[in-house]
Amino acid sequence: MAYTEEELKKELETKEYEYGFYTDIESDTLPVGLNEDIVVAISKKKDEPSWMTEWRLEAFKVWKKMEEPEWANVTYQKPDFQAISYYSAPNSKPKYNSLDEVDPELLDTFKKLGISLDEQKKLAGVAVDIVMDSVSVATTFKKTLAEKGIIFCSISEAIKEHPELVKKYIGSVVPQKDNFYAALNSAVFSDGSFCYIPKGVRCPMELSTYFRINQAGTGQFERTLVIADKGSYVSYLEGCTAPSRDENQLHAAVVELIALDDAEIKYSTVQNWFPGDKDGKGGVFNFVTKRGICEKNAKISWTQVETGSAVTWKYPSCILKGDNSIGEFYSIAVTNNYQQADTGTKMVHLGKNTRSTIISKGISAGKSQNSYRGLVQVNSRAKNARNFSQCDSLLMGNECGAHTFPYIEAKNKTAQIEHEATTSKIGEDQIFYCNQRGIETEKAIALIVNGFSKEVLNKLPMEFAVEAQKLLEISLEGSVG
Amino acid sequence: MDLKDKLVSSFMAFENNVDVEHPVHDIRSEAIKNFEEKGFPTKKEEAWKYTSLKGLQKIDFSIFPKEVNALGYKDVKKFFLHEIESYKIVFIDGIYSSFFSETTHDGVDICLMSAALTKPMYKQVIDVYFNKIASKDESLTTLNTAFSREGAYIYIPKNKMPKKPIEILHFSTGNEASLMLQPRSLVVVEENAEVQIIERYQSLTTNEVLTNSVTEIFAAENAIVDYYKVQNDVKTASLIDNTYINQKSKSVVKVHTFSFGGKLTRNNLNFYQNGEHIDSTMKGVTILGYKQHVDHHTLVHHIEPNCESHQDYKGIYGENSTGVFNGKIIVDKIAQKTNAFQQNNNILVSDKATINTKPQLEIFADDVKCSHGCTIGQLDEDALFYLQSRGIPKKEARALLMYAFANNVLESVRIPVLKSRINRLIAEKLGVRLGFDL
Numbered sequence: 001m002a003y004t005e006e007e008l009k010k011e012l013e014t015k016e017y018e019y020g021f022y023t024d025i026e027s028d029t030l031p032v033g034l035n036e037d038i039v040v041a042i043s044k045k046k047d048e049p050s051w052m053t054e055w056r057l058e059a060f061k062v063w064k065k066m067e068e069p070e071w072a073n074v075t076y077q078k079p080d081f082q083a084i085s086y087y088s089a090p091n092s093k094p095k096y097n098s099l100d101e102v103d104p105e106l107l108d109t110f111k112k113l114g115i116s117l118d119e120q121k122k123l124a125g126v127a128v129d130i131v132m133d134s135v136s137v138a139t140t141f142k143k144t145l146a147e148k149g150i151i152f153c154s155i156s157e158a159i160k161e162h163p164e165l166v167k168k169y170i171g172s173v174v175p176q177k178d179n180f181y182a183a184l185n186s187a188v189f190s191d192g193s194f195c196y197i198p199k200g201v202r203c204p205m206e207l208s209t210y211f212r213i214n215q216a217g218t219g220q221f222e223r224t225l226v227i228a229d230k231g232s233y234v235s236y237l238e239g240c241t242a243p244s245r246d247e248n249q250l251h252a253a254v255v256e257l258i259a260l261d262d263a264e265i266k267y268s269t270v271q272n273w274f275p276g277d278k279d280g281k282g283g284v285f286n287f288v289t290k291r292g293i294c295e296k297n298a299k300i301s302w303t304q305v306e307t308g309s310a311v312t313w314k315y316p317s318c319i320l321k322g323d324n325s326i327g328e329f330y331s332i333a334v335t336n337n338y339q340q341a342d343t344g345t346k347m348v349h350l351g352k353n354t355r356s357t358i359i360s361k362g363i364s365a366g367k368s369q370n371s372y373r374g375l376v377q378v379n380s381r382a383k384n385a386r387n388f389s390q391c392d393s394l395l396m397g398n399e400c401g402a403h404t405f406p407y408i409e410a411k412n413k414t415a416q417i418e419h420e421a422t423t424s425k426i427g428e429d430q431i432f433y434c435n436q437r438g439i440e441t442e443k444a445i446a447l448i449v450n451g452f453s454k455e456v457l458n459k460l461p462m463e464f465a466v467e468a469q470k471l472l473e474i475s476l477e478g479s480v481g
Numbered sequence: 482m483d484l485k486d487k488l489v490s491s492f493m494a495f496e497n498n499v500d501v502e503h504p505v506h507d508i509r510s511e512a513i514k515n516f517e518e519k520g521f522p523t524k525k526e527e528a529w530k531y532t533s534l535k536g537l538q539k540i541d542f543s544i545f546p547k548e549v550n551a552l553g554y555k556d557v558k559k560f561f562l563h564e565i566e567s568y569k570i571v572f573i574d575g576i577y578s579s580f581f582s583e584t585t586h587d588g589v590d591i592c593l594m595s596a597a598l599t600k601p602m603y604k605q606v607i608d609v610y611f612n613k614i615a616s617k618d619e620s621l622t623t624l625n626t627a628f629s630r631e632g633a634y635i636y637i638p639k640n641k642m643p644k645k646p647i648e649i650l651h652f653s654t655g656n657e658a659s660l661m662l663q664p665r666s667l668v669v670v671e672e673n674a675e676v677q678i679i680e681r682y683q684s685l686t687t688n689e690v691l692t693n694s695v696t697e698i699f700a701a702e703n704a705i706v707d708y709y710k711v712q713n714d715v716k717t718a719s720l721i722d723n724t725y726i727n728q729k730s731k732s733v734v735k736v737h738t739f740s741f742g743g744k745l746t747r748n749n750l751n752f753y754q755n756g757e758h759i760d761s762t763m764k765g766v767t768i769l770g771y772k773q774h775v776d777h778h779t780l781v782h783h784i785e786p787n788c789e790s791h792q793d794y795k796g797i798y799g800e801n802s803t804g805v806f807n808g809k810i811i812v813d814k815i816a817q818k819t820n821a822f823q824q825n826n827n828i829l830v831s832d833k834a835t836i837n838t839k840p841q842l843e844i845f846a847d848d849v850k851c852s853h854g855c856t857i858g859q860l861d862e863d864a865l866f867y868l869q870s871r872g873i874p875k876k877e878a879r880a881l882l883m884y885a886f887a888n889n890v891l892e893s894v895r896i897p898v899l900k901s902r903i904n905r906l907i908a909e910k911l912g913v914r915l916g917f918d919l
Contacts, residue, residue, distance in 0.1 A: 071527070378857075380832065380833070393842075393844070395844065395846070395847035395849075396847060397847060398814055398817070398845075398846055398847045398848070399814070400845075400847070401843065401844060401845040402842070402844045403841075403842060403843045403844065404840075404841060404842040404853070405839065405841050406839060406840060406841070406855070407837070407838075407839050408836070408837065408838045408839065408855060408857065409835070409836070409837045409838075410827075410829060410835065410836045410837075410857045411834075411835045412829070412832060413829035413830060413831055413832050413834065413859060414859065415829065415857055415858075416856075416857065416858045416859070417855075417856060417857040417858070418854075418855075418856045418858075419838075419840070419853075419854065419855040419856070420852070420853070420854045420855075421840070421842060421852060421853045421854075422850075422851065422852040423842060423844050423849060423850075423851040423852070424849070424850060424851075425847040425848055425849075
């Protein structure tokens with residue numbers, strides 16, 4: 001029997017969010033609301049030195065004066081910042097030396113997530129730092145890394161143990177007053193990952209962080225700081241999930257990357273926060289500030305696969321400060337049902353002979369809205385800057401939207417900038433071709449979408465690419481246009 | 482007193498000179514209220530991010546020009562495309578000049594807005610079309626609406642085509658130290674009718690001039706409209722041009738904008754496709770130097786299925802000039818099978834010139850073909866070398882390449898005299914004499 005569109009639709013609608021379970025672990029949660037006392041309390045809970053507390057308070061002061069940005073092409077019920085608990089930690093011992101000490105229930109959670117820590121440790125050789133409800137619960141492979149002089153730990157640990165590095169670099173790329181959410185994050189961030197690669201070291205394995213919001217009514221505010229010293233290389237992975245809930249959860253992270261001379265950072269994200277149910281109820285608000293700075297001959301490459309979140313507001317950026325530095329941005333954003341995504345990148349060319357590449361693939365289905373918003377800026381002193389941007393959108397069904405807002409500003413006559421954008425749907429002839437060869441429509445779509453996204457998927461590290469491909473299939477199941 | 486207050490307070494004086502009982506006056510009163518509320522747009526607004534009107538607001542413009550300044554034929558002759566082979570609607574300091582004009586009522590109406598707004602015989606057309614497509618909340622458009630009194634009025638009935646192209650010319654004589662003009666024009670082209678219009682604003686002295694014009698164009702089924710905007714004004718003249726075009730099924734409207742001059746030029750070009758199988762074309766060549774600033778702001782709203790739109794803007798920016806291109810394409814949910822293309826190519830020839838471009842797509846339908854491309858670059862060194870190696874001096878070789886770069890846009894100009902005139906203007910702008918007459 002033929003697979004009708006109706007059936008597909010039904011299947012899509014009943015397709016539940018696979019990762020939507022809630023782990024019943026006792027949590028240590030601060031009362032809801034936000035004021036200076038809470039900021040101080042968070043800082044105290046984390047045993048932070050006074051300079052950090054002050055830094056937080058400074059950010060809080062700025063934040064109070066700021067207004068929520070409204071320019072993005074998304075509509076949502078603004079979160080009530082006084083109704084959120086700003087700190088929630090799994091109430092077990094905060095430190096583990098090996099996985100055996102970890103609460104078995106937590107481990108179960110990870111298994112459900114499909115990240116079996118042991119397995120990953122053995123097979124993939126990935127060092128993982130897991131952040132659950134804003135507190136880092138486990139960092140694997142710490143020893144192996146330490147031999148090379150690589151520091152990979154939670155940021156609260158780093159604040160205590162490597163204050164000189166944190167003090168120097170935190171806020172240097174994303175200042176406290178950068179934007180509304182960055183300021184909020186600076187004031188209340190609870191944990192996150194910290195990574196330092198010493199001079200000339202090539203990190204032998206992929207570093208990885210998993211984020212998960214578990215407790216109801218909490219916001220997750222993590223802060224990631226990656227520093228690649230001169231001539232070093234690191235590939236960093238980030239994955240996110242959250243259980244399904246009716247109410248919206250808030251995620252406002254800040255990621256700062258610093259690539260010193262000749263260094264290279266590859267930062268990959270697979271974002272799969274709970275997108276809300278088929279009626280658009282619930283889901284995570286993902287308001288993230290990600291930015292990297294490149295010194296001489298350095299390279300930063302952002303790769304992201306965005307399939308989750310009810311609202312995404314995210315612009316991983318590169319500041320190409322040093323001469324001959326390179327910035328790259330590869331993105332796939334998939335939206336379905338009532339999801340809204342406003343995502344893109346900023347490439348700021350300051351140094352000479354800087355190059356940037358932007359490849360963005362947007363896929364929208366259901367009643368979703370998918371926007372690309374990007375800025376390419378060439379400063380008057382940035383001689384021979386080169387940029388290539390390509391934004392392709394794929395529409396499935398006639399109730400979704402795809403939008404492009406590219407800003408291009410050139411102030412140097414030697415700049416060479418190209419921008420291309422296309423919007424199309426999956427061709428009937430393409431599907432027919434597949435059908436003819438015995439590939440059913442559903443599979444054909446997966447195949448075509450995969451081909452459409454290939455350029456970006458290829459940039460992901462192996463382990464992630466497989467996961468991302470699966471995610472793409474799940475997100476789009478049944479959305480035959 | 483700043484310009485906004487001055488404009489708002491002079492509205493009363495304006496009311497003394499127009500028929501306040503006329504239904505159009507309700508539209509004016511409504512419009513001035515909106516302008517009073519909104520004021521001039523600031524850089525904080527997304528649509529005006531790259532263009533500031535601050536400098537202009539500091540100038541004490543006089544709003545009502547004095548008596549007509551008599552001009553000799555030789556002063557203005559060179560700005561006419563044809564001496565006899567065109568209809569002309571000529572305004573001097575915003576006031577109609579019957580001496581230079583050639584209007585007609587022979588089958589078609591090519592005359593004045595002031596007549597259309599007051600005489601009963603035009604009432605039906607005014608009721609149906611006046612201020613129907615122009616924005617009712619964009620502040621500069623409503624400012625123009627509030628002071629709408631004079632401009633061109635063109636009505637082409639079914640199956641007609643005027644024998645000659647129509648030239649609309651606005652001269653300012655420098656009679657005032659600084660003058661603000663607000664012409665308001667209406668072009669209605671009925672079924673199967675066709676018209677060609679050339680519009681030009683020209684200041685004859687170096688006194689400051691600010692023109693805030695609004696033109697409404699209605700193209701009925703199967704109508705064909707060719708509209709050419711020639712912008713080669715002096716360095717003290719600023720222009721804010723608001724053009725609104727409403728298209729019905731199977732109509733074809735082409736707007737060409739040639740921006741070579743002026744101090745600050747802002748072109749708001751809005752197309753609304755209210756029908757199927759419509760073709761809309763926007764093309765532009767911009768060649769700037771000095772501290773000139775040109776901002777092309779286009780909008781194409783695809784409301785119905787099976788339509789096409791084409792945009793092609795080329796820009797060459799030298800010295801301290803600034804170019805802005807903001808193209809927006811909106812495709813509504815029901816506008817399936819839309820084909821929308823947008824192209825913006827720029828060449829920077831100076832280190833101090835700036836280009837800001839933002840080609841924007843907002844698409845709500847799935848079965849569409851929409852694409853945009855935008856480039857910023859330099860002349861091809863190899864091509865330059867090739868020409869030089871064949872004995873063409875560098876300057877001429879550069880000009881030749883730039884000319885070739887802009888040529889795409891010129892190809893679709895359908896009035897031969899205008900085409901060769903533009904060719905000459907481009908050569909002049911590039912500072913060369915091309916050894917061939919095009």
